[in-house]
Amino acid sequence: MIRLEGVTKRFKSAAGERVALDAIDLSVKPGQVFGVVGRSGAGKSTLIRTINLLERPDAGRVVVDGQNMMDLAPAELRAARRRIGMIFQHFNLLNAKTIAENVAFPLRLEGRSGPEVDRRVADLLERLGLAEHARKHPSQLSGGQKQRVGIARALACEPHVLLCDEATSALDPETTDEILTLLDQLNRDLNLTVVLITHQMEVVRRVCDRVAVLKDGRVVEEGATADVFLHPQHAATRAMLAEGEEAFDASLAPAGGRLARLTFRGSSTYEPELSRVARSVGVDYSILSGRISRIRGEPYGQLVVAFTGGDAEAAVSQLTARGVRVEGLGEAA
Amino acid sequence: MLDNIDWIEIGRATVDTLLMLGGSLALTVLFGVPLGVLLYLSGKGRLAANPVLNAVLSFVVNVLRSVPFIILLIVMLPVTVLLVGTSLGVAGAIPPLVVGAAPFYARLVETALREVDKGVVEATQAMGGSTFQIVTRALLPEAMPGIIAGATVTAIALVSYTAMAGVVGAGGLGDLAIRFGYQRFQTDVMVVTVVLLLLLVQLLQMIGDRLVTAVSHR
Numbered sequence: 017m018i019r020l021e022g023v024t025k026r027f028k029s030a031a032g033e034r035v036a037l038d039a040i041d042l043s044v045k046p047g048q049v050f051g052v053v054g055r056s057g058a059g060k061s062t063l064i065r066t067i068n069l070l071e072r073p074d075a076g077r078v079v080v081d082g083q084n085m086m087d088l089a090p091a092e093l094r095a096a097r098r099r100i101g102m103i104f105q106h107f108n109l110l111n112a113k114t115i116a117e118n119v120a121f122p123l124r125l126e127g128r129s130g131p132e133v134d135r136r137v138a139d140l141l142e143r144l145g146l147a148e149h150a151r152k153h154p155s156q157l158s159g160g161q162k163q164r165v166g167i168a169r170a171l172a173c174e175p176h177v178l179l180c181d182e183a184t185s186a187l188d189p190e191t192t193d194e195i196l197t198l199l200d201q202l203n204r205d206l207n208l209t210v211v212l213i214t215h216q217m218e219v220v221r222r223v224c225d226r227v228a229v230l231k232d233g234r235v236v237e238e239g240a241t242a243d244v245f246l247h248p249q250h251a252a253t254r255a256m257l258a259e260g261e262e263a264f265d266a267s268l269a270p271a272g273g274r275l276a277r278l279t280f281r282g283s284s285t286y287e288p289e290l291s292r293v294a295r296s297v298g299v300d301y302s303i304l305s306g307r308i309s310r311i312r313g314e315p316y317g318q319l320v321v322a323f324t325g326g327d328a329e330a331a332v333s334q335l336t337a338r339g340v341r342v343e344g345l346g347e348a349a
Numbered sequence: 350m351l352d353n354i355d356w357i358e359i360g361r362a363t364v365d366t367l368l369m370l371g372g373s374l375a376l377t378v379l380f381g382v383p384l385g386v387l388l389y390l391s392g393k394g395r396l397a398a399n400p401v402l403n404a405v406l407s408f409v410v411n412v413l414r415s416v417p418f419i420i421l422l423i424v425m426l427p428v429t430v431l432l433v434g435t436s437l438g439v440a441g442a443i444p445p446l447v448v449g450a451a452p453f454y455a456r457l458v459e460t461a462l463r464e465v466d467k468g469v470v471e472a473t474q475a476m477g478g479s480t481f482q483i484v485t486r487a488l489l490p491e492a493m494p495g496i497i498a499g500a501t502v503t504a505i506a507l508v509s510y511t512a513m514a515g516v517v518g519a520g521g522l523g524d525l526a527i528r529f530g531y532q533r534f535q536t537d538v539m540v541v542t543v544v545l546l547l548l549l550v551q552l553l554q555m556i557g558d559r560l561v562t563a564v565s566h567r
Contacts, residue, residue, distance in 0.1 A: 108468035
């Protein structure tokens with residue numbers, strides 16, 4: 017659906033040249049929700065803007081729907097952009113227009129008018145729960161409502177792809193949740209391919225099938241969301257995941273305890289595997305830190321435990337046999 | 350007290366002032382808006398960034414804005430004759446008024462356009478809008494309150510310019526004030542013309558403010 021090949025973008029300034037994107041290769045399959053995370057300045061914004069060529073790369077290829085965007089003539093590029101919806105952190109609605117006019121705007125740009133447009137706008141407003149606001153202006157709406165107008169506008173031309181540029185970063189947690197649920201729903205209902213960039217790991221965890229971690233204009237890690245979240249390979253990913261999490265303090269572990277990180281996935285998350293194994297092997301365990309949650313709907317649990325007073329090796333092999341992933345973290349001092 | 354007042358003369362002068370103002374304001378907007386749009390679009394980092402064009406336009410606009418209007422009136426005389434066949438009366442006053450006011454108004458339009466959030470431009474681009482559509486469908490409507498407020502300021506500046514144009518035979522209230530009020534010491538004529546100009550300015554400001562409120566949705 018979307019393929020970036022060797023996409024490179026440099027920005028020149030008085031201070032010299034800065035490489036914003038360094039030979040990025042990414043591929044997004046139809047119907048996927050693909051997240052790009054990174055800190056500010058990592059190049060996320062530039063990356064998402066290369067997909068609809070708001071930012072033209074200096075080198076590389078941008079292929080959307082089988083078309084190399086870089087080869088298109090201006091009129092063809094404008095037509096291609098209509099098939100790619102985009103929503104923004106600050107919504108970017110037109111203040112002078114009503115909500116209905118905002119949603120109709122991309123259709124008007126296409127030169128369409130008449131009852132067909134009115135019907136399409138009414139449908140979209142209805143679908144996004146905005147029907148009662150049709151005649152209001154953006155300044156009269158809350159942030160979450162404005163973003164829903166942004167989504168309705170982005171969907172007006174029936175795009176195959178939706179680009180989300182920090183779409184929830186200006187919203188409170190509750191509204192973020194509401195918008196993410198909506199995106200998830202649209203992805204499933206319309207088989208819409210979604211690319212979103214964010215600095216909020218929580219957003220990725222909630223809705224993304226795959227995720228790429230961007231650092232200094234390079235993709236340092238990419239994979240299925242659950243794999244990247246549960247077994248991060250790159251330091252940058254670990255650092256982003258560690259934010260807001262209580263790191264376990266090894267010095268508090270019982271002396272001589274064998275430390276291990278256990279990862280449960282899927283339905284086994286809710287099974288009493290750890291206690292069964294402990295009972296059968298005869299070890300004790302203390303839980304030092306842990307989290308049980310879901311990644312894009314799939315349950316998982318991740319615990320750091322210290323095994324004491326028994327055969328820790330046997331416990332590890334039994335847990336492994338039961339499908340629990342075990343990573344040894346050494347011995348507590 | 351109002352011994353020297355010839356009300357018919359005053360009425361004629363008021364109509365002349367209104368005609369000069371209306372004609373020059375319409376043409377100022379007609380030339381000023383596209384010039385302001387060009388200044389904006391050719392600016393650094395804008396849609397049609399063009400440093401050379403921007404520098405040339407900027408230079409011309411600044412030169413015209415720095416010439417005192419009274420000098421411009423005189424310098425423009427041959428051009429005015431060429432354009433409208435006379436340098437006298439309402440018709441003769443309009444070319445210098447437009448040349449004096451359009452660059453000023455263009456700057457105000459440019460400023461109003463710059464106030465529009467860049468995100469709106471980007472969103473319109475992302476929706477497949479052409480540069481022309483971005484200007485006409487997004488930028489100008491979004492900047493409308495500023496564009497109208499700028500037109501109000503310009504209209505009021507034009508009122509005082511029309512008074513100056515009276516010096517070179519344009520007629521109107523300013524002409525009356527100078528010839529009778531000042532040169533013949535007819536204070537009553539001076540007072541009446543000034544009061545009429547003051548009312549005109551108040552009226553323009555009121556209309557402008559109402560229009561701005563009507564198009565503002567912030």
